[in-house]
Amino acid sequence: MIELITANLIWILAIVIGGTLISQSVHFIPVGGAPAAMSQATGIGTGTVMLAAGAGIAGIIAAGTVMAVNQNLPLVIAAGAVGSMVMLAATMIVATWIYVYGVGVIPVSAKVKYDPITKYRQDLYVSQGTEGHGIPTVCFVSATIGAALGGLGGALVYYALMKVSTLPVTDLNLSAVVSTFTIGFFFINSVIPSYNIGGTIEGFHDPKFKKWPKAALASFIASIFCAIVAVVAVGSLGGGL
Amino acid sequence: MEPLISMGVLALIGAAATIAGASEDLESDVGSQSNANSQIQLAPQMGYIHRYYNKAIAGEPVSNGMMCTIGATGTLVLIKHFGMSPLFALVIGALIAAMVHGSYSVTAIMGREASQKRFKQPIYLDLIRSHTPVIMAFAFLTTFTVEIVSYLMVYALAHPFPFVLLSFLLGVVVGSVGSATGDVHLGSERQFQQTEFGSGLNASNSGNIVRKGESGLRNGIDNLWFCSKFGGPMTGVAFGMVVFLGIWILIVFDPARGLKEGWLSNILGFLIVVVLGIWNWHIEKEAREKFGPYKEDKTEEVSA
């Protein structure tokens, strides 16, 4: 068991970095929770954990597809990032259609007076009694960054665990074990930052965003233990202890 | 696999995914699950007793993930252990998932309303009898179509993940997408139809959901009718786009053919994201111009 750990230190580090990236990604994705679905808050109307998980999962699926045919590290993790970004972008554009044409509200944030990217005035367009609604451009950009980080992190974890084993990459038992681990790992690293955020966040322009170091540290430590455990379990698949 | 055949498989996957998205959203609209449910939960507390189906099953991503996983489990067992043809196994697996989902729905409404005893919210058994089969039917559709997507991805497009795991993942994604898109139509628009069109929910209106409909007391099936005009199909388009575009970029530029192709597919995906971002900005700009602000700018008037 100890030999497995020492032989794979670089991959353990990769998994820990991946976990921390996943945890950071959750802070970028604008989540309004239940109020957003009632057009009472800016952001996407889902829970933090589940939206981050949804985006990251799309990335992991894409990374899995690419890794099965091409094991170039930058390519695989970029494919993960792109997969997540496409998922979140498609979701957000349809959400905007519903907010603007179905509900009749304007995408604005109530946390800033001027949108940092488009410099549009925000507060005049917030309907009364709400904290903003829809997905203004700054939230879209923040979400794209978040999805990219989440997809990157998830793909990195997947790649690292696949490389730990001596079995060939096309072995279906291996990809099954590794993908199961990656999903469990992903959920753990999505829940920790969601506790940090405590409900809703609008993206990098939100004051709550400044809390990100706490989640990074917590995820880093938690990921170390999970990574060691994962490496032993995956490494024992091919050759034995 | 031959690229043109892959595109044919992709077309089938895209169609199945679109139906999955639509039925997922409609299923959550009948039972008012997830986000909009917070208002249904709040209403009795504020004194607004209702006749809605308070289906609170842990949020749509988890609930849809569960249905699709159970469906895929049933399907795989029937194919592998009982030697059934996939065409039948997919249907029976989805049926098993729908039945399990029905049991979760019934226990949810009974539990939530029993825990609201002090607010005098009764449990209407006829609601349970009339809505649960509708919920189960949509759950069947969602599970069946998501199973088709993951089955084709694993057995036709050679995805490395196991079939049941991929069904779980796609179930979580369809739940996320539905929760983010279609639920807004129910939560902001239909649930508060008595307020004027064109604004978000004022905090002072919280809990004041529509309970009396066009003729008679409104229930989940009335909401289903309304949301099937816009919210449901849009969610279908959203999930269809997610699945179709995500796989399309990998078929058009297949990473198996080399590093250059792989990077071209990433660039294409990024371009799609940029185009959607520009479209979002354009809608935002157009909405600001057409709808106009809610308030006057007081500081400008003072300085003028």
Place this chain on the structure above:
Amino acid sequence: MSDAKNKYPPNTMLALGVVGGLVGIYLAYFLAPINHVFVFFGALGAICASVWGADVVRRVASYGLGTGVPSIGMLALGMGVIATLFGLSIGGVAGPIIAFITACVIGAIIGILANKIIGMGIPIMERATTEIAGAGTLLILGFSIVIAGSLDYVLVVKDVIATGFIMMIYIAGGMAMLHPFNSNLGPDEMQDRSLSLAIEKAGIAMVLSGFASVAGLGAIAVTMLIGIFIWYKGFNKYYSFVKRDAYKVLDTGMLPTEEEMQ
């Protein structure tokens, strides 16, 4: 929550979960080579673990986690999956115990991180995450032995992980832990009603894992039948509690009138 609503103290539930879970798993482990039918003990152990887990979720969620009940269920099972695979890969008779202890350690670490670094400030958080990780692991082990027929790592990988049934255990077991409290959320929630629902949901998971079992037709039939029986009894108990607790259970009716609402 008033104490009158909590009939079963936390330590009783912990004992039920740990002892019931481990006894069930090891009974299945030692008896399965004799006759594969005995794998159903693993499912019974998993049911004890899910009732324990549901009670922990109940206790910790009432403090207000800020993200909703489902997230802690997903966290628990995530830790459970990782710890189970680790424990089984070490192998041998002690595999389940190693998995359980690893899960508790990871759970404790995450609880400490949540309280000390993130600053959640929930008094019972460390104990809750430890317990819930342990419950998740016992649940996964119990249902895995039903499906695979044994806890040999190679067999578990082939029959439970490579097929993807692990995700079915993950989600059906996770829902058995988080759905009871989530679906009974409200000021008049009662412990016995929530836990009876945990038994019913775990019964469904037992039926599903019995269906997926490779341990032979006898094991499939016995596990599914016992699972359906447990589901049926659980549902009836739950419904009787609902009728006991609800304001009114009406066949049909209009909204209450003004006088009735006073």
